[in-house]
Amino acid sequence: MSNKYKEYQSKMREIADINHAAAVLGWDQEVNLPEKANQIRSQQLATVAGIAHEKFTSDEMGVLLEDLKEDENLDAKEKRNIKLTKKSYDRNTKLPKSFVQEMSGAISESYFAWHKAKDENNFAHYAPKLERLIEFKKKQISYLGVEDHPYDTLLDEYEPEAKTADLEVLFKEVKENLVPFVKQISEAEQVYDAFMFKHFDKDQQWKYSLDLLADIGYDFKAGRQDVSAHPFTTSFGSQDVRVTTRISEENLNEMIWSCIHEGGHALYEQGLPVEEYGLPSGSAISLGIHESQSRLWENNVGRSLPFWKAHYSKIQNAFPEQLKSVDAEGFYKAMNKVEPSLIRTAADELTYHFHVMIRFEIEKAIIEEKVKVKDLPELWNSKYKDYLNVDVPNDSEGVLQDIHWSHGSFGYFPTYSLGSFYAVQFYNQAKKEIPGLEGKIEAGDCSAMLNWLRENIHQYGQQYSADELCMKITGEKLNFKHFMDYAKDKYSGIYGL
């Protein structure tokens, strides 16, 4: 290994240490923070994150990357690390410091205005701040440069190399295929899920959640679970990947899906190669691929009949009263109930993508300057009527429901759908390659599934792009047909279509 590359490695690891320290501060803020400490903790977090940013964007780092870019002695993995790091360096250094500071201020203002607007159902309070933030995002696009479509520049931050044109094709298929299928489901006889909303004791749920995480292969020696208001996964290196869950005593779904979903994210992080710590080759590919891991466990494994044939007796034993008249199949049907609704985060596996599609269409319209901020609520509501056939009663449950825009996260939403679609395509491939996969899952053994993901996805870090990885594993690019076939097959069974 060249000395320059070693220097690069050691700098990247130092920066990773600092970023992970910031992540520990962030985790602790969500899980443990006493109420008076909010302000000082935010300041400490900003200081530590600022130091990592300063080190990463230093001239020294720039020179080093410039030198290494030309180094022909690097092997393929090393070359790709340099290429990706250089891309990220450029992205970070193209923005003038004063611009970054001003945008950071605009984000704070927009976030607080959004919070208040949502609480008070008053979009007008938020609109001017959002408008200002959108101007910053457009300026950001112009600093970073545009190849095909300006929205690509935003997408790239979350889903490197993703293209607006491809997403347009993808969501066109969603519209043409999934929308009519959901209509068909909504006209069929509905599944029974009232027992999911009985009273479920918190401590009993907590105990069960630990079992559930262990059952999918989460390593408690390299992580821990805690409770927080919003479930999340955070990594301080692959030996310490933590998840949080949310428990509702009136809705059993909350704990089950936050556990398996965050567990899926965590399995990816725990599977990244320790020896590539701090480098692209030791990091997740994209939000879409990350989401494919959480959704594969959540939807393809966790919402499947084989999984609950193996695990239902455990949860039934934990809640014998509440579940006494329900069998594994009834439980499976209840958790797969399809029902158009207002709130994205509570949506089922199918209508979820309509929520994403609406946001994608609106974000694109914003960037293409085809809609004004003041007209967003109307546009939002009409799309909810068109695609989901629901009437939005107020903006708090409509256009104000998500935090993302208030943080300046435009281009993030599509990764949620990409994740689910990748998940089906990967899962189908795993079924082909692992003899009797669903039989193993039905026998309570998820290890073959996890090992397949470790081997085909986790071990590579960012050595392949999302596209390349999908091609390498499945022999084709992302193809919505797989998701649609899966949906038709599964839900035709559940709804007797």
Add this chain to the structure above:
Amino acid sequence: MSNKYKEYQSKMREIADINHAAAVLGWDQEVNLPEKANQIRSQQLATVAGIAHEKFTSDEMGVLLEDLKEDENLDAKEKRNIKLTKKSYDRNTKLPKSFVQEMSGAISESYFAWHKAKDENNFAHYAPKLERLIEFKKKQISYLGVEDHPYDTLLDEYEPEAKTADLEVLFKEVKENLVPFVKQISEAEQVYDAFMFKHFDKDQQWKYSLDLLADIGYDFKAGRQDVSAHPFTTSFGSQDVRVTTRISEENLNEMIWSCIHEGGHALYEQGLPVEEYGLPSGSAISLGIHESQSRLWENNVGRSLPFWKAHYSKIQNAFPEQLKSVDAEGFYKAMNKVEPSLIRTAADELTYHFHVMIRFEIEKAIIEEKVKVKDLPELWNSKYKDYLNVDVPNDSEGVLQDIHWSHGSFGYFPTYSLGSFYAVQFYNQAKKEIPGLEGKIEAGDCSAMLNWLRENIHQYGQQYSADELCMKITGEKLNFKHFMDYAKDKYSGIYGL
């Protein structure tokens, strides 16, 4: 405020943010860390602490302090901040970087050797590493410089301005007064404390411990309690001061004393002025003064009859079976049992100081080159026989019992005794100044005590040295007579002398 001083403030606050981030990492390591994460966490901690050190010892900081040292426009508090920061800067920069790195390596080796030696009761395994570390400490002294006694230079790190000569006088008084008094006690009829060692349920103790902390005034909105192997207090700023406790189901003392002791430390940190964050004026004076705060709550309040007259019914209600035949006075006597023993951390309020005295005498002998490392066990054992009249059965429970020397912490132990002696002197003064203080405590109200500490000690940070503070509050320097009078009065009562 001058611009240079503002610059100094902002640099110090940035460094405090980084140091507090390291403290969060350290707290999490003791309280939450999954077992596979040890190595990566140590690395992350070292990186973050290294950045704080680098920033603090930068040439830029040196120039700034040099300039500010001459600034006549600063007020008294500002001047003192600069003076103390400059002292610390000099202390940190006088040591060559290579020396610091080599000593850090020697400490690691010595720590691991100590751990193994203690486990295997094999002092010989540790001796060469300790010997090497002592050579480093002597070299450190020569880098830092000596005024009166070389041991002063070590003391200064923990107890600024403390002098070996004063400690010699102090421990001479301990020897002349406390040793014969303890002998007198040991010949009297012993107190009954067997009920302290019944079975006490962990969860029940935990619940009680939260009450106990709240009862002395600990603010749970600016901190939290967790469980750890060794109880400790850590601060991330005065709005977030955390304590940990240790609970033994076979010994009720563990929880009570770790709670009140760490609670006392935490009350000091919670009382430091928020607006002086990151500056000497927002930090604790010395380990001795810090210990005075923990010991005042532990010994003068927590081991007093008035306190338990107010609180005994609570603990009796928590453990009705175990405590049914014990009254508040019996409980008070049990917790004040005096019994010479082997282990410092388990010692009572009086014999504790013999443990410290022995360590002080040995450390001084080491620095004065009057004892060789290989002869330490023999010296240790003979002093335990002389002062405590106990036979040391093995080195693990003798010279190997404490972690301090293995970490290179020479000069630390005396601060434990200083703390207890200051505590009595402060508490006596508080009794003079607060009408009916013990009556208030007996009525379950500790707030007058806490307010007095806030007002007389906490609010000043390091605006006074330990000596100055003691003089300001009590009108005289630290005087062992106060402790001795307190001991005679209290224990004559308990032992009917």
